[in-house]
Amino acid sequence: MEYKDYYKILGVDRDADDATIKRAYRKLARKYHPDVSNEDDAAEKFREANEAYEVLKDPEKRAAYDQLGRGGSARQDSAGGFQPPPGWDSNFEFRGGGYTGADAGDFSDFFESLFGRGGFRAAGGRGPGASAGGSMRGQDQTARIALDLEDAFQGGQKMISLRVPETDEHGRVVNRERTVRVNIPKGVRAGQQLRLTGQGMPGLGGGEAGDLYLEIEFRPHPLFRLDDRNLMLELPVAPWEAALGATVKTPTPAGPVDLKIPARSNSGRRLRLKGRGMPGKTPGDLIATLKIVLPEHLDDETRALYERLARESDFNPRKKLGV
Amino acid sequence: MQDTRYTLTCEIVEHGETLTLAQLCRSCGVHAEWITLLVEHGVLEPVSPNERQWRFAAAHLPRVHTARRLAQDLELNASGIALALELMDEIRTLRGRLAAQEARDEQR
Numbered sequence: 413m414e415y416k417d418y419y420k421i422l423g424v425d426r427d428a429d430d431a432t433i434k435r436a437y438r439k440l441a442r443k444y445h446p447d448v449s450n451e452d453d454a455a456e457k458f459r460e461a462n463e464a465y466e467v468l469k470d471p472e473k474r475a476a477y478d479q480l481g482r483g484g485s486a487r488q489d490s491a492g493g494f495q496p497p498p499g500w501d502s503n504f505e506f507r508g509g510g511y512t513g514a515d516a517g518d519f520s521d522f523f524e525s526l527f528g529r530g531g532f533r534a535a536g537g538r539g540p541g542a543s544a545g546g547s548m549r550g551q552d553q554t555a556r557i558a559l560d561l562e563d564a565f566q567g568g569q570k571m572i573s574l575r576v577p578e579t580d581e582h583g584r585v586v587n588r589e590r591t592v593r594v595n596i597p598k599g600v601r602a603g604q605q606l607r608l609t610g611q612g613m614p615g616l617g618g619g620e621a622g623d624l625y626l627e628i629e630f631r632p633h634p635l636f637r638l639d640d641r642n643l644m645l646e647l648p649v650a651p652w653e654a655a656l657g658a659t660v661k662t663p664t665p666a667g668p669v670d671l672k673i674p675a676r677s678n679s680g681r682r683l684r685l686k687g688r689g690m691p692g693k694t695p696g697d698l699i700a701t702l703k704i705v706l707p708e709h710l711d712d713e714t715r716a717l718y719e720r721l722a723r724e725s726d727f728n729p730r731k732k733l734g735v
Numbered sequence: 736m737q738d739t740r741y742t743l744t745c746e747i748v749e750h751g752e753t754l755t756l757a758q759l760c761r762s763c764g765v766h767a768e769w770i771t772l773l774v775e776h777g778v779l780e781p782v783s784p785n786e787r788q789w790r791f792a793a794a795h796l797p798r799v800h801t802a803r804r805l806a807q808d809l810e811l812n813a814s815g816i817a818l819a820l821e822l823m824d825e826i827r828t829l830r831g832r833l834a835a836q837e838a839r840d841e842q843r
Contacts, residue, residue: 441809447801552762554797593742606745627797632838
């Protein structure tokens with residue numbers, strides 16, 4: 413078991429007063445709250461800060477913890493890890509009421525070996541003004557999942573990893589990595605939710621389990637941008653295709669299709685391919701925005717053609733600007 | 736934990752789907768008074784304005800779950816939750832735009 417330096421975790425001195433500890437904890441909690449932070453290990457850092465604060469905010473637990481760290485009374489176990497000395501806590505009495513806001517079920521083995529498991533609350537019993545007692549339906553759970561556009565376009569099975577709180581054999585709530593195989597309905601949109609009935613928190617006293625809600629978001633796609641049901645595409649065209657009109661190949665998630673570009677199409681012109689967007693009861697459209705691009709290198713022949721055009725054309729694109 | 740022996744079927748939460756106040760409370764494990772507080776602060780808007788028959792869009796459920804976690808973990812009050820959620824929405828939108836822009840730039 414690894415010794416945890418709770419002072420280091422909160423970034424405070426060993427003689428820090430309660431106000432300093434509270435301030436340091438609150439700062440970390442805001443920074444690493446899993447709903448707020450975008451960092452990969454936010455959940456772990458948030459859990460560590462909670463554990464450290466649970467001990468350091470309580471004068472009894474803090475005194476016991478301090479005694480443990482002093483004068484080498486702690487010893488190494490055979491694996492080189494940490495072992496509390498026997499009878500280290502003889503002068504302290506930990507009461508169940510010591511556990512407050514934090515989700516103590518989630519704390520480390522180190523914490524558990526020092527302070528035990530007293531006061532853990534069962535699943536479904538936490539939150540502002542939570543109710544308790546009798547048979548109770550388990551709480552629902554929510555998670556956000558990122559899909560590729562193709563997943564939603566075609567629908568079908570997808571493996572999804574979730575971090576979900578679950579109740580273990582001791583009735584504690586622990587965060588577990590859970591991989592499930594889910595049938596993604598065709599045409600699901602960003603911001604929509606999928607409900608998996610009975611996959612939420614287990615019920616209490618024979619109550620039924622809650623549901624799991626998956627909120628959908630999409631990873632950015634290299635070609636298409638989603639606008640509700642519509643797929644937006646920037647379609648490069650040659651100057652002569654834009655001027656003379658042409659039928660060009662256009663990518664869609666279902667494979668390339670032919671798109672007719674009308675003559676005299678300017679850059680930025682939007683062409684709609686009806687029903688080629690996201691599938692659904694009312695399928696979306698694919699909207700291609702034209703972008704006139706030049707060849708990267710002008711060979712002599714092309715250059716000569718452009719030079720002739722420049723000589724013979726009297727077109728002034730800046731007429732409206734008065735120049 | 737691997738749980739992939741069978742495929743879980745799911746249903747899309749439809750646009751018009753609603754929950755009663757009691758269902759919402761059960762889903763999130765909170766008291767009705769707390770939901771009332773969220774409504775008063777504009778975090779949550781009931782579909783029907785009559786408090787006795789309040790119904791909430793099922794699509795707002797994750798928002799209430801997040802609000803509950805913020806209240807519990809960061810000791811935020813209702814106006815703090817309202818502000819945090821608004822800013823988080825904005826950040827998500829901006830991050831989405833940034834990621835899309837970066838994806839387009841990489842293509843070029």
